[in-house]
Amino acid sequence: MNNKNIIRFIFLWLLVFLAIFDGLAQNKVLKGKITDVNGNPVTNAIISVVNNPDEVSSSDQDGNFMINGQPGQYLKITVADLYQKTVKVENETMAISLTANDELISLGYGILHPKEEMTMAFGTVKSNELSRSSAVLSANALYGKIAGLSVLQNGGIPGSDDPTLLMRASGTTRSNNLLILVDGFERPLSYFALSEIESVVLLKDAPSLALYGLRGANGVLLVTTKMNNGQTQKPQIKIGYETGITKPFRKPVFYDAFGYAKAYNEALTNDGLPAQYSQSDLDNYKSGISPYFYPNVNWSDEAFRNFGRRDNFNISFSGSNKSLKYYTLLDYLNDDGLLKPVGLNDGYSTQIKYNRLNLRTNLEINMTATTKLKVRIGGTLIDNNQPTESASNIVNAIYAIPSSAFPVRTYNGAWGGTSTYGNNPVALIAAKGYSVYRTRGVMADIRVEQKLDFLLKGLTLEAAYSNDNFINRRDSKTQNFAYSQIGLARDPSTGTVIDTVETKYGQKTNLAFSTGINNLRKGSTILGKLDYKKVWGNNTISSALFYQQEELVLLGRYNTYLHQLMATNIHYSNSGKYFADLSVAYTGTNLLTKSYRFGFFPAASLAWNLSKEDWFNDRVINNLKIRASYGIAGNDQVPQDMDISLNPNATGYYFGANNTALGGWSEGKLAPGNLSFEKSYKSSLGLDAKLFKKLDISLDAYYDIRKDILTTSIGTISNIVGLATAYKMGGIVTNKGIDAELGFRDNNGDFGYYFTGRFSYGKSKIKEMSEEYKPYDYLKRTGESVGQAFGLEAVGFFRDASDIAASPVQQFGEVGPGDVKYKDQNNDDIIDEFDEIPLGHSTLFPEIYYSGSVGIVYKGIGFDAVFQGIGNYSVYANTRHVFWPTYGNANITTFSDNRWTPQTVATATLPRISTNQSLNNYRPNSIWIMDGSYMKLRSLELYYELPKSLISRFKVGNVRIYLRGMDLFSIDHIDVVDPENIGINYPTLASYHLGIKLGL
């Protein structure tokens, strides 16, 4: 960053204020009372006279205040970082009521704007709503809570199920990761307990995202931890305890031994091979007469217990006085997984256990009348116990091994197994040792605000510094187990059983210790900021100019991220009707080469509150604001190893009498050109309205054009070049859609109810991607959504040899009756890759994401329910054992019930099964590219808030008891497994919780 740019920046910023000055007049004593949304008095609100820093006051227990001032001046009412309202003094006595529109919305960097004045598109959720979730990882509490934020579930392993977070479908063919900042600094959300979080804000459009420069294009999620809001001076203690059980949301149902043996015979018959299981084998499997030689094991039942257990306890202390506000929290969580048996070994368990302790202390200290110090310190201690064998390997074994393969243990007590299946799932859990992953982390930041009114009225200087350190260390104790295959020896001439044979495999070993650093994370950020606020006439301006540099270092090479940023946000409002924002950032990254690492990101937005106009009739529409914005944000998520000219790790060769290996060197890649960051040109239109005094509506429409997306030029460079080709900035993606939010709330005495609905639709379109030449338009990825599924269109199953002979030749190996028959898209009488068409929708990003919440309360008893769903989304159901059975010793589930057999020709929906991997059937086609949409009941809660009259004599402020279910059911098209978890993964979970919350 050079001096010229910085000077230019500061000059621009100062220019804005030079013309503004104000006069002085005689002061009087003004009186007022402040009340909140519900009419309750607001204590400890800070009241100041705008442009007169000497006059500051605060409200008392009853919300009353007095201050020196005069009509025509403006008073600014601030309640912590939660509310801010600027009112014009009309009379000497005032009644000021805070509304939801006075809530402060964070743009990051310590910039807060009242909601009423927001010109930008954003979504937010507060702790009271987040606390209705029993999620272990905080991000899992966000399903459907913010319009425009897609939260996609990832598995169910305790503590490892961080979901994918996306803003508004997808803007790029490369990384869509959004930037997550906690208290203003980049930190993984998974390290925070849900009880720590006060609010989450999603920034969605250009004027807010431009402030993040080349990190903003994919959206920014701002998370703020709790701070005492100064409402009460009495120390407050809050206690929460919750206990719950978890169970698999859905498990595929595999065939039993008889069913498997029959199906395998069927597959062999389909292949023209003799059956493997004789009728007597089948009878024995069916009768279960001999559990050792004809086992029938439900591996899922053997390796999963019915319930896991989850417990959460938290306690917080907070309070405030004139010079100090404090909030301190301890949150302990334990989540035990679903594996069994885990206690067969002395001294350790092999259960998946996620055990987390979060500690937090947030302080706000008024050091002098003009100096404020904010300190936030959080710590997290995570112990994650697991069997040494990874959960995915265990689940793979559970899925892969047929019920008939072998018993859990032989009659000798040895682990069962065969030469084909050496991975007895129960032994993998119980007899391979365990690992503990220990995470230790401290997050600390300090922020000083110094008012500089003696220099310039309304000027504040702010500095912040954060330093985070995390380490994740693995301690493993690994062992191997021996297993045995038992079989029957028969007399070769008569076939009668004469003996049993035991074949031993593997060797039991002692626990071997190994350890290592799994991950490291060091983040530090420096922020320096000048704020300037000024009011004159009907005009208010609040602006910030800031510089920030960030350093994030993770484990290993190519994992250091440095960013530098200089930016300003200028917010203007006039008469409470007209609002405007201007944001400009100049930012740089270490990920790009020197001359291409900095960029300018300007953006502007306007809003107009029509309902404040005199001519507006607010009988039906009580509030109506329209917004518009345009600007640029960037994305610098590029690989760090793009420029490798000579590679010392190429393939080598062997020379000499002893065949000695000699390492190879080679050219690396073709040098990339001068690559830069992605640029997102974002436009947005919005509308906020309130109808009938109860119905809140918010609508946003957006259109983004993302340019300079990194593409590989593979498709456009001949392989004759003989070297891996370089990246180019050849991609353009557009993304357009809407976010809508609707809320309705009504109270009628003891009875209250609410409804909230959120709906997002977003569609991306690849305009350019350096795609290779495709002979038919329908083959092209360009023009489709990012992640659009492609495949062959199945038109049924071959009936017989004559049907095959009469059909186009399918070039994926031999076909027989019952194999998938495809449509010849280009009419060349050959079915090959040139017949693949777009099928369904994107497999990466749902186009539709929606949610709905309803709640009713009567005399303290109430219920809440949250539904969430996605639409226009495809999944490629290619999971072996579940969707693609029997080949290569794969297992089979009830999913395959409706497969083709000679008897089900007319009704079959799936192709025949085979012992060979049918490349004709098992490839992307319209059978396996399935509709991935679903609607899930994310949470259902029944609660009881004990009446004050009952509890007041125990000196308890409030008591809430609740019963809550999470992820209870799903309506979808997959049925056999969770549509969000179709692979061979640890099951996603449904859970039931009983909890109590006490306020003292």
Place this chain on the structure above:
Amino acid sequence: MLKHIIENKNKNMKIIQFNSKTASSCVKETGEKTRKKITGFFVPLMLSLLLVLPSGCNFLDYNEIDNYEKGEVFTVSNRVKSLLANVYSYLPEYFLPVDGAMRASASDEALHVLSTSSVLKLNNGSWSATNTADDVWTSMYSGIRSANFFIDNATGLTFDEEKYGSSYGPDMIRYSYYTSEARFLRAFFYFELIKRYRDVPLITKVLSEEEANNVERTSFDNVVNFIVSECDAVSAQLPASFKTVPGAETGRANRYAALALKTRVLLYAASPLNNPSNNIQKWINAANAAKAIIDGGGYSLQAYNTIVNNLNSTELILEKRYADANSFERANFPIGYEGGNTGTCPTQNLVDAYEMKTTGLAISDPGSGYDPANPYANRDPRLSATIIYNGSTWKSSPVEIWVGGKNGPPKVNATKTGYYLRKNVVEAVNLEQGKPITTAKHNGVMFRYGEVLLNYAEAMNEAYGPDATGTGILTMTARTAVNLIRTRATMPVFTTGLSQAGFRTKLRNERRVELAFEDHRFWDIRRWKIGNTTTAIYGTDIAKGASNNITYTSKLVEQRIWDDRMYFYPIPQRELFINKKLTQNTGW
């Protein structure tokens, strides 16, 4: 140079430290001095933070790439040596070149047991320009680029910085051959290309992306001329053997490797596929090239069953080398032996090509002495060295290939032809659980003396007939050359008086037997233009009767698809899409 890079990195790290120090000291001081007058120091400090920090340091100049520039590579002889090692690594895969299968399984030598391998595409006619099989276009042009890059940059170096090192002398002797080795390898890669794709772009320099997108095909004959002239040029430079070069780095291409490539290329160029007018001079050229090796190479024949996987073979001219491995054994041990998966199933067609040992006659000859009830008795000894048949001993136990036998159907993946592969498979490798799993040395025979003799015999017969000598060094007759092979195999020699055509028939059979599973038959079928006669693939059904008598019944296992366009491969369609100047081979 490495030191230089480390210094650079340290410099970068210093910068980071400097920054974080600035930051922390700033905050620390803030904390300490709050007790004093705050605004007094705070404002200037913060303002200086805003103004000085960003402009003062190159915070973002951080780079972890351990990137070597050309100058750092071509000044160090070991790095140049490793650059050449990488060129060698492009020598084509010998054992399992086509999707886990041998190329033999796409000829009438064998069929592959797994129906999923893409080698099947070559047999069932489903391959095409978009659905390629055995496609080496990309890997060979990558090899050619690495060779071109080496030749362009590593020629004429002096390694001045190493001059006073003790190994400088030997290093420079080794180095003196490097460019010639690279030129040989490049020529070899071109041969791999033209035998598949016929006319290919002849690239002899490092191309830019733009250039690569606009190349044109060079005719087969011109590429042949290029290969031959390169072989001539480098054979004059290369040593006769690397055993006498300092370091004794055998495995490198020596003079005779270049000449062996030359004889093979000339033989292919003289063959019916590429020589439709039967220009006799082409055969003479091939014969001359072969004779140069016979006369000067000092190679000799040794026992047939010790030729493969033997780096000390007196016959070996050039081999593809590998790290010790057992993947070929895993892929080819007969089913029924632990760890074995079957793979290459030799065909009845090949088995029938082995003559009777006593009479030297084909089994189809009534006077041969062949006994259908005991089909493997008294056969050419090379049969048992090449193929595992029913009753062969493998790992000390007899192989049972009859229906219901230990190694026979209906076991999944049992042989489909009644035979398993022995040649190239290292029997001693242990894949049994419970005992230590072992690996073995493997090397793929790229050129050996036996092939040179057969090349010579074929070229001489086509040029002069079986019993005539030619001009110049062509003092050996075709019959003499082939009888060296016959004698080594302990088979009756070819007698005089055969017609040119009769000799041709017998020689082709001899070549098929001698070079079985050494990646020749697949190409010989093409250059002899006999593709349509190799489509019916036979095996044998083996049954064990009630009285333990074994019966063999020949059966058609596979009817393959042949089309004359398959004499050459299709050029991958994507290349034609990108480069409009490229043309496709006929029929594709």
